[in-house]
Amino acid sequence: xxxxxxxxxxxxxxxxxxxxxxxxxxxxxxxxxxxxxxxxxxxxxxxxxxxxxxxxxxxxxxxxxxxxxxxxxxxxxxxxxxxxxxxxxxxxxxxxxxxxxxxxxxxxxxxxxxxxxxxxxxxxxxxxxxxxxxxxxxxxxxxxxxxxxxxxxxxxxxxxxxxxxxxxxxxxxxxxxxxxxxxxxxxxxxxxxxxxxxxxxxxxxxxxxxxxxxxxxxxxxxxxxxxxxxxxxxxxxxxxxxxxxxxxx
Numbered sequence: 001x002x003x004x005x006x007x008x009x010x011x012x013x014x015x016x017x018x019x020x021x022x023x024x025x026x027x028x029x030x031x032x033x034x035x036x037x038x039x040x041x042x043x044x045x046x047x048x049x050x051x052x053x054x055x056x057x058x059x060x061x062x063x064x065x066x067x068x069x070x071x072x073x074x075x076x077x078x079x080x081x082x083x084x085x086x087x088x089x090x091x092x093x094x095x096x097x098x099x100x101x102x103x104x105x106x107x108x109x110x111x112x113x114x115x116x117x118x119x120x121x122x123x124x125x126x127x128x129x130x131x132x133x134x135x136x137x138x139x140x141x142x143x144x145x146x147x148x149x150x151x152x153x154x155x156x157x158x159x160x161x162x163x164x165x166x167x168x169x170x171x172x173x174x175x176x177x178x179x180x181x182x183x184x185x186x187x188x189x190x191x192x193x194x195x196x197x198x199x200x201x202x203x204x205x206x207x208x209x210x211x212x213x214x215x216x217x218x219x220x221x222x223x224x225x226x227x228x229x230x231x232x233x234x235x236x237x238x239x240x241x242x243x244x245x246x247x248x249x
Contacts, residue, residue, distance in 0.1 A: 001168065003031050004138055006145060007209050009043040016054060017063045024061040027053075029054050039063050044137070044145035046071050057127035064120045075105040077166055077193040080237065083200035084108065084115040085229045093233050094148065098132045100134035100237045103193075104147045104158035105133070108164070110156040112202035122151040126243055154204070158211040168230050169212050170198055171219035179220045180238070183243050194240065 019027065019041075027033045037053045039109070041063055048071055052169040054064035063092055080102050084090050090107065097105055107129070109116060117125060130148040137145045166186060186194075196206075197217060204212065213219070 002112065003027055003033055003041055004040045004042070004141060006044045007041050007136070009047075011047060012043045012047060012049075015065055017049070017051070018190050018201060019061040019063070021059065022168045024059060024199055027061050028059070033061070041065075042071075042143040043198075044134075044143070045231060046143050048143045054062055063118070076191055076240075077102045077164075078237065078240050079106060079162065079193065079195040080108045080233065080242070081108055081154075081157070081162065081167075081195050081197045082233060083113050083198060083204075083229070084117070085150070086114045086203060089230045090115075090125075091129065091132050093230050094132050095136040096140075096234050097237055098133045100234075100241045101142070101144065102146045102237060103144070106149040106157070106195075107151045108157060109151060110154045110200045110208060111205040114185060119150055123219065126150055130136060154208055158208070158215040161215050164193040164195040165189075166193070167195045167197060167212070167217040168220050168236070169204075169209070169217040170196070170222060170236060171209065171227065172203055173209065173219055175219040176219040181241060182200050182218060182220050183239070186244075194249045196233075196236045198229060198236065201229055246247035 005019055007017050007019065011017055032051050034057055035053050038050070039053055040048060040050055042048045046118045048069050050067045051063045053061065055062040056181055078101065080097050082093060082105060082204040084107050126148055133146050133148055168182065197212060222232065227235060
């Protein structure tokens, strides 16, 4: 298998690209690459470069670029606004969201959410979640890395208003629109960006639901079954990926 990694976009136009220390260690000590081996590097923004390993010395690896290309993105940029669940579920959600082609992930703290983070812990978690997104992007061989945004409180986010064309909020309320019907209507509007809102284990509070509605969110139903947080996120993102082709259809 051809080794792949991500590089700093600021070094993208260089004819020789140097890998970061972690990737260099992995390529040298785990993958056992040799000079002349084919390699692929990406800027995490859709750009890919095919090249060959040009140097291996002093714990450093350089790749000589032979060809540059672009990897197509989906028709609509999808943001996942995810209430932080307990245990390891958030890491799993970020991994799968990356595989399904989201552009950004916005972790939020909610009234009914179990996880409460102070600023220091939130910053630490965000850094870890971003690393998980990078590793997931490597695994699924995509040139796109979603940005994991800093943790915010849900109501504050709704008051400021996410900068997207459409917001879809998974909801257990009675007056929701079936997701299938909503997406059929959106095909006419052809949005450039869509946010999917997924609540915590106890769902959004009535005040949060109202705040989301006031911000323009459309409450949608996934059907008659009550899904777990991670299942709801995966289901919603899978449907959007299918509709807008972020899986390469």
